[in-house]
Amino acid sequence: MKHLLYAAILAFFVSTPAAWSQTEQLEKVTASSYQEAPDVMQKDSVLTIHGHSRTDPYFWMRLTDEQKMAAEPDEQTQRVLDYLNAENAYTKTVMKDTDSLQQELYEEIVGRIKQTDESVPYFKNGYWYYTRYEEGKEYPIYARKKGKMEAEEEIMLNVNEMAEGHDYFSVAGLQVSPDNKLLAFGTDTLSRRVYHIKFKNLETGEILKDKLENTTGGGAWANDNQTYFYATKNKVSLLAEKIHRHTLGEDTKQDELVYEEKDPSFYIGVYKSKSDDYIIIGMGSTVSSDYYILDADDPNGNFRQFASRERDHEYSIEHFEDKFYVMTNWNARNFRLMETPKNSTSKDNWTEVIPHREDVLLSGIEVFNDHLVVSERSNALTHLRIMNQKNEEEHYLEFEEPAYVAYTSYNPEFNTTKLRYIYSSLTTPMSTIEYDMETKSRKVLKQQEVVGGHNSDDYITERIFAEARDGVKIPVTLVYRKTTKKSADTPMLLYAYGSYGSSTDPWFSSERLSLLDRGFVYAIAHIRGGQEMGRKWYDEGKMFKKINTFTDFIDSAEYLIEKQYTSEDHLYAKGGSAGGLLMGAIVNMAPEKFNGIIAGVPFVDVVSTMLDETIPLTTNEFDEWGNPKNKDSYDYMLSYSPYDNVTEQDYPHMLVTTGLFDSQVQYWEPAKWVAKLRDKKTDDNLLLLHTNMEAGHGGASGRFERYKVTALEFAFLLKLEGMLEDEF
Template identity: 45%
Template sequence: MLAACSPEPTTAPEASATPTPPVAAKRPYEVVAPHGAKRQDEYYWLRDDSRQNPEMLQYLEAENRYADAVLAPQQALRDTLYAELTGRIQQDDSTVPYRKSGYWHYTRYEAGQEYPIHARRKDAIDAPEEVLLDVNALAAGKGFYRIGAFELSPDQTLLAYSDDTVGRLQYRIHIKDLSTGDMLPDVIDGAAPDILWAKDQKRVFYIENDPVTLLSTRVKQHVLGTDPSTDTVVYEETDKSYYLSLYQTTSEAFLCVHLESTVSTEDRCTPAANPGAFEAMVPRERDFIYYADHLNGQWFLRTNWDAPNFRVVRAASSDVADRSQWQDVVAHDPKVFIGAMALFNGFLAVEARRDGLNQLRILPNDGESTPVAADEPAYFMELDVNAEPDTDWVRYRYASLATPNTVYELNVKTGERKQLKQDTILGGFERNNYVVERVWAPSRDGTTQIPVSLLYRKGFEKNGKAALFQYGYGSYGSNTEPVFNSTLLSLVDRGVVYAIAHVRGGQEMGRDWYEQGRLMLKVNTFNDFIDVTRYLVAQGYADKKRVAAMGRSAGGLLMGAITNMAPDDYRVIVTQVPFVDVVTTMLDESIPLTTNEFDEWGNPADPAFYEYMLSYSPYDQIEAKAYPSLYVGTGLWDSQVQYFEPAKYVARMRAKKADNNPLVFRVNMEAGHGGKSGRLQRFREASEYQAFMLTELGIKQ
């Protein structure tokens, strides 16, 4: 229950020689929980779901002008960084082609262009190119553009694709005739990105988004040539805690709806040749998670049933719902977390995470499991595109903080390995100039060791003088992998040590690592991050007064929490699209993601969860004390973390903080959760916050 009070003007000064930050009006607004608890939210008025309130827009624009003024002295450094960041990428690059249905598919970029070109060649890699989608042409004249998905019809003559022109994850589906290049009149609005074709090529399946909550609850069927308003619902989910997505099995025999909540999943499938009702493969249960795939008449399931760290089982089509008939393919191991799997004729490939590092295993049908080797102390492997199962070659990706993304093919019969491509890094990059290290930081509980991935320049000395840039996330069981990121080189080359804190709430150390960082144990995530910082400082990796931290989205919650909990440990904090108003958001079921995430954060309608969430919610815990320098970024059209969360956070922080450290709020008026859509535009954003961070760390060139 929300109650509004009378307005008061907002002060939004123009930029001047001595920048003065905007002052947002305070308007009493009471937020009442179902159990009667009340909180004042004096900046609630900044919320406008239409994004059209002139006063709100005026305030955001004033913040941008203030940011311009504060950051103006850093222009030269920003320009230098942008030149470095863009100077490392090979602008006319291309992905490794993969074969599917008689075509070689790939994506390429042209020099100076922001967006990719998706193309194919028939039969041979040197055949004439056919452009499927030139995203540069589609994005022309638009401030934001993103392709969600594109799917070819079974005979490869039609292309269905989804696009988003705002950044709010409300997609429009189009269908293109590849033989003529013409667009069909069929246009479907208000959809999720996923698309599936029936084998008859006359029907496509998609997910309808709710226009307000963006929840995806209905799967619909569209018949080509008919009015989308007459599309039929083929499946509707009534439980709003589930996300929906679509996939086709490896055998291409089934079309499936994957339903996923925090603690439960269900796969519902129908024959692709004759789609009917989407039937559950195994009925859902709380705390039961599985993903089903099909090949050669058998179903394979990755599941946590009797296996907290997951296992892979197989069953005949007639027995897939009968768990007593499941046979282990990859048995449960309490020290190994089983991730993604890929099915092939004759073998299975799985991602297996041990000691926080993702490794690949190959399991022949008639032999022993074989791990794929790595040579660095911190690295990342994952399955790449393996589009056709009838092959002896498995394709995978390898990278580390110092090794650029590399695509390999491994022959499971001979053991031969081919390097198909390694990303070219320009600008004088030399792999041997960098050191990757893996350390374990003790947590304050005295029993937990937190894995930390480090990157620094060769010749670095642990003398307690360096600057440290520490990154973290720690939510949803999502892992922060030690992968190559060329933008980090500009920091490391200036003597900064880069660290990833693999804190609880992720799944790096297995399912229990996630369980220890959610719901009523969420504070472990924040404590772990602070403990890593203090350990690295104590070990001489950094000067206590030269520590920077960064996180985005739920990682922005992490940043907001540590800003309140340990402000003296950080000189500067960068937070992008931060989830900082936990309680108000989780009380409002009209906001996208809220109902899906009660099992992640808790439902504040319960007094116990309410009080616990309130105890760490960054917006609610701001106090009249000194804080680090802050750079906060958001996108006006963000659907994941609405712009008004960071806007309110910045307004309250400005009103309460007792220091003169800069607080910059950058609002991208044309972007959503992922920031600007063009690849070069993203480097402009990175160069801005990097220049801010380096300046605050005492590095000004």
Template identity: 50%
Template structure:
């Protein structure tokens, strides 16, 4: 079957500095029958090319699925008199939310069955569920399209009947006031930016809801949440580089909102409440890697902030948890996370030790103040996700739950390690690897290199039972901890954004070269993968060094950076000027123009590329990857297949459901394995 040839319609994209010709711009007409026909033709072509892998896809899917328990309960957590549990039942795709009063031996109470919500829909995403403080009412939200526009419903837990109240087009998060009669929620504007907070009174029409906050600055997004103490409700308004928080007592929804600290350019902070004070993690006063301060509730402004944990040049403070006797810090040192315990009364501190060369550790769900027990999570490239209970007083650890991997999986059959590659500017970039012990360290060994590198988001080394299907077939899996994330602190992020964005791409390329030079693989056997902003990464790399990779998997890739960032009607655009730069300013325009994957496709021999997208994706619109594929296919001189797979019923996160998403991963792995075995 021949690949689809997208028609070309002359279209000029106007910018302050030049006009660009974009003949595939017509693809952004979502309801145009020709657009739908083209996407369907691309799907048929991808199916045709991948037809020889159909049996392998089926085998991979069943293999991945078989490693999961078909029925499984989450680890229960206790809050406000009840134990809460999430359950997956055999033969069902979606979770069931339950609770038990006071003890785990009590009768189960059904809160919500997402399987019932999913009936009649091909997609379902449960946004959130929340119970009122008197434990009588439930709020829950869900999206059946994938655009991340959630509808909120309410249920009387005593009768099991839904109330008439319905809130549409929300961000999905609902916060209950202390009186059990009012809730706060967030709505979105036409560009899907969360910008307005409203107060709803149960039993009244939505049209009567009160707007309590509206964010006029299009670079800011709004969220609403409640403190761990349940005593305060916060509205956070945040851009990429600045934060502002308003608060009021949850017991008095009609009291005036107070600002904690007015927004200031480049001042970031997040807040939690304890006793008569607010504890704040912030980068104030040059604390690049953040510090912890506290301030009285009555005088919350920055002039009253008192240092609790000072800024450290080599330690990135990522989070904290408060107990009545202890302060727990989540911090990153030389790329690895550690959990530090500080006793308030004595100031004594200690660190929970971890042994793997690369891993992920994090503070878990801890809803109580008056306890010496800390829940934390741990996983590595070879060890399944586990939740532990750590007694901060006795320093003893107890395993509460470990991800069960069915079949013949044994962690000792796999090895993980961390290497350091020297980037072209001399910076040392970490690479986390995992492989089966029997896999040779050879130039003939296939290796999948994964990267992201944006928004300060760090891709840590964690376990994947799905990934075993690739490792058991001789692949090495590697994560390049490139600049743009915060693996080596806040400066690591700053050196991979705005006018330094190309460092992200150079780091990834230099990591691949390092692995080749070390004899771990070769250009004939190395593959690249990235999603969303990681799709931008692999798209840019494909233009810069197409000969370096045998194949590339680009998941929902952000590849038309310049056109998107010039269009303020597209979701996320205005809020991301501080990440990519504002292309209405010439220096940013020219820099983005120099790396944007779509704008830099040229006649050259591109590798085999598999591109995926969701028709209802609100973060990276489907037409970005569709246009990119059309242009790649037009210019590529290699004859290698360039495939586009569009899920017509999902959004940015792909298929919904516990097992349905495995079809996507089976397809990607089959694509890679087919390339490896059919050079």
């Protein structure tokens, strides 16, 4: 009940925003007020290419997986571990005065989560499937009921029991065999995203002896209930590169290699079509797609290529009855929809269903017997278009909020008029809605419950457009309490990602309420590099136009300051992974615009990482960032690489987080970056590094543990704003 009492006390202060503006009376937070920050050895390594040399004094920090997991660390490993632990201890010391606040924030955040909870069940092949959580437990329970929800529950996996004794535990890729008797599932206990696939007899509870090593975690059952297709990874780069065929009961060493991807710029995986008629091997690079298909009734047959692989041709496929739908960018930058006979799938047999549009991005389809649901993006909003294939009538679902996200949920059945979709906004909790495509009626199946109560009407969402330096309009979405006064004294957290064509949609976040209810404004800058404004938006934020991503963010910040939503003294920025690269770039380019920065698992050593093809993701991303083995790419990437451009200047307060076992952005990138910043920066602002010594890119496993880092991040912001617990 403590968090409810706290919320009541908090409501009083929120109603009087002036109580939160303590800036003039507060003493500025300085690093020199604390013990000396950790020192770390410098050992120059000279990296030379294209006749140009870079000196990296912290290159020695790189450890192999074998070094990290060795029972007895060698001298280099011990030196790295000592440094990371020293940084963790320093962060803990500096943030000591926020300990009670961090605990309060953690309790608030976790207290809003419904502890005993259950997903909306879906029906497939005679069973209702759902996931549920029990109070106080970190992990899900995967269960099903036969025929009707009133039937006896069958627990397929209780991950709480499976995770006992592990610092990290993840389950992925659950696939039930066509006869409903067997379950395939992957487990990862290291957070490197390398899974072991096991099989469970759902009738007896027995775990079979079959164990598939070094996999992506998922796969596909053939219709004989004995054959399972799966992808394995390169043990160095961790890229999936081979597809194997396994027969239950046989030695896995005898598993047949059915496909090997020779081009390391492609990701690869295997899955089953919604129709259950085809096993599909899918390959994708940044600029190309490729598919091989096999009749699921013929598991020992040969896969055939769907269409010839072509550079700059991206597409996806969906089987339905006697044809495949094909969503393609062939002569269609924003994609168009085609169809082709299932036995004649080469490109010359494709015919157009939905033409290309310059102002609308076609982002996905959901196929039903009588309807086609098309997911679209335009003007930084998502749209759902319902097409009746019997009478050719169509309509769009309408949404009233100025900024929201709506997308199709899991719809495993063809023969239905009911569409399930997800709706959310910065003020509306995530809702699963069932929509009858014939009657146009809607039914909310479930809305995320915020324990303790949440009134969307207490908050305001805005969608504004900031002007970039080249005249382009950048969408910015904001949310804040109605009682929060927008002024130069208002604290704001500005978030963005801006890479890989990944759109940052305005989702609801219950943990974010802990900032909003303390008078913060939260904003998302939908900068170039995503696809919020169509495919062109992505193309103009990658490769040799990547600088637009960074200047868009800075220009959005300047616009918000100019319009008196906040000021440089109260503006904070946050980004993770490629968004952490964004943070690294903007603090080099415009450090004076921000009072504080949170950079999560930041990709900051761009040039060195992209030169090392043994690092996961490198080869797949040459068409995203460039290949620095080419001089023009090297020069351009070097111009913005955060680590290479650290200089002697003032920087904002900074909190950097990472994970020792991160396979996506190796821990040494943020560790080196922090060390170099410490050596070069000329200010007296805080610079903190927090390393999770047991986790990887996604942070801690479990339902609640991850929020301890969220509490640390929020406490960091509140500390800088002078909003410590004892001042309420």
